Amino acid sequence: MNTFSHIRCSFEGRILCMMRGLKFFCAGYICCLILLGGSTLAAEAPRIIELQVGLGKQCQLGYWTPVRVHVQAGEQDFSGHLELATADSDGLLTVYSGFSKGPIEIAIGEKKWLTGYVKFTHHGGLKIRLLEGDKVVTEADYPRSRLPKLIVSTNDRVIVIGAELDLKSALTRGEENPAVTHLPDFTTFPDRWYGLEGVRQILVTTSNPDYLKGLSESRFMALEQWLRLGGEIVICIGSRGAELLQAENYWNRLVSGRFQFVEQQWKTAGLEVYAGAEDPLELATDGAIAAQMTVLESVAGRTEVYDGVGDAGQRPMVVRRLFGFGQVVFVAVDLDLPPFVDWPAQSRLLRRISLGDEELASGDSKMARAKGISRFGYEDLSGQLRAALGQFEGVTLVRFYWIVGLLVFYIALIGPLDYLLLKKWNRLHWTWITFPSVVLGFSLLAVVMSASFKSKQVYVNQLDIVDFDVETSQLRGTTWVYILSPESRTYDLQVKPKPIDQLDDDQLACLCSWQGSPGKFLGGLNTPSVSASIQRHKG
Known part of the structure; x- marks a missing residue:
């Protein structure tokens, strides 16, 4: 047991x-x-490897800016879209999406550059989201301190692609201080025309094949559309004219005239006079690398300078022609090669080519700007337009200085005035009656003003400007809309052009976004916000 x-x-x-x-x-x-x-789920989510903002690490306040995101897929294929978010000029979060026609496809473990476009202000930073359907699979926040320095909205912008020409020194005169951005090639060039918004001119050098690396059909189409809508480009084609001006080449679509041959020895007198040079150009005769000249025939446009002077000059060297609402400037030599690199007058030549007739009329333009008439407290047309559109017939808006004045009077009335008057009458104990009476009176005044001045319906002011190019039959329209809402709510705003003739969808495009006010006044784009200053100090 x-x-x-x-x-x-x-x-x-x-x-x-x-x-x-x-x-x-x-x-x-x-x-x-x-x-x-958990680790498997984390590995399956795509991750952001690198972020590139702006052109040449520069972006401009209130203008469309390209944002390139380098993404690597996880252990599953990624099929979704990119979403960017940043604050507008009023500090409200604005979400940008729809950068691709269909879903973005990235195979397992592969890397891919994604491009989106946003408008930056001094409010906050940038938020990046990768979505599969409506589900956020990857999200990253970049504070203002990690983004490039913002160029003020009123600055002139020029982009130099290829060789590093000193265009900054050439264009800087007195108050004129343009922002010049250098890109070594077309690898980071935008694939949408509005990615070049705010850029006045692009200068391209072509002497080295590496300068044109990354130029694709989508990027060249974006460049073409930007030109047709009012952009300017300077193309320097010298030694590589036979290659770049073939019928199937991109640049042949922009350059007018037929290619003949490349000239080794050309006359320099025309450029010397054009630049107002005191020192002559000396071409190399010992076989060293030097600028050669591309000779064209049947050139359309205005030839500003020939290779010689008078009857000796027969071959065009600088040709300026209209291209839609923009213009193309063809330069028949490579300005980044000898003898131009060491020529004392190179800066003056670059300035003359870049500005054209504006350089000759610079004195008159400065006088015209000095005599400009200001409206609604603004000196620029954009600010005047915004202020004028903010005037609604039959609506009286409460002004900021009204509030400040009433607030100062209220503080004075309940403080020193109340004390001095009651002390003079020897009735200080009456303050138990006067103080709440003043508070109640101003409260009723605020309610009455709010009810009297507040609009009861939605008001819309709109201005349309339409440009028509007779030569190409191209139409360009711009619409400014100012909306006054009686309450805080969300609206679905759409702009639908109504052309006279029936057009296909690919012929009609519309881009809608917010507009900020330039300048350093209260609420202006160039005025740093308090939150932005705090973030910079923290960084």
Whole structure:
């Protein structure tokens, strides 16, 4: 009996130990599954490797800015879209999406550059989201301190692609201080025309094939559309004219005239007079690398300078022609090669080519700007337009200085005036009546003013400007809309052009966005916000 009991107890003890061990094993197994499952889910999500904002690490306040995001897929294929978010000029979060026609496809482990476009202000930074359907799979926040320095909205912008020409020194005169951006090639060039908004001119050098690396059909189409809508480009084609001006080449679509040949020795007198140079250009005669000249025939446009002077100059060297609402300037030599790189008059030549007739009329334009008439407290047309559109017939808006004046009067009335008057009348105990009476009176005044001046309906002021190019039959329209809402709510705003003739969808495009006010006044784009200053100090 005792032996049986001992055996049974030993057996039950072993079973109990095995059960406890099994429990610990199951618990550990479940924990491992949870950890492995969590790491697997984390690995499956795509990740952001690199971020590039702006052109040449520069972006301008209130203008469309390209944002390039380098994404690597996880252990699953990514099929979704990119979404960017940043604050507008009023500090409200604005979400930008729809950068691709269909979903973005990235295979397992592969890397891909995604491009989106936003408008920056001094309010906050940038939020990036990768979505699959409506589900956010990856999200990253970049504070203002991690983004490039913002160029003020009123600055003139010029982009130099290829060789690093000193265009900054050439264009800087007195108050004129343009922002010049250098891109070594077309790798980071926008694939949408509005990615070049705010850029006045692009200068391209072509002497080295690497300068044109990254130029694709989508990027060249964006460049073409930007030109047709009012952009300017300077193209320097000298030694590589035979290659770049073939019928199937991109640049042949912009340059007018037919290619003839490349000239090794050309006359320099025309450019010397054009630049107002005191030192002559000396071409190399010992076989060293030097600028060669591309000779064209049947040139359309205005030839500003020939290779010689008078009857000696027969071949065009600088040709300026209209291209839609923009213009193309063809330069028949490479300005980044000798003898131009060491020529003392290179800066004057670059300025003359870049500005054209504006350089000759710079004195008159400065006088015209000095005599400009200001309206609604603004000196620029954009600010005047915004202020004029903010005037609604039959609506009286509460002015900021009204509020300040009433607030100052209220503080003075309940403080020193109340004390001095009651002390003069020897009735200081009356303050138990006068103080709440003043508070109640001003509260009623605020309610009455709010009810009287508040609009009861939505008001819309709109201005349309339409440009028509007779030569190309191209139409360009711009609409400014100012909306006054009686309450805070969300609206679905759409702009639908109504052309006279029936057009296909690919012939009609519309871009809608917010507009900020330039300048350093209260609410202006060039005025840093308090939150932006705090973020910079923290960074």
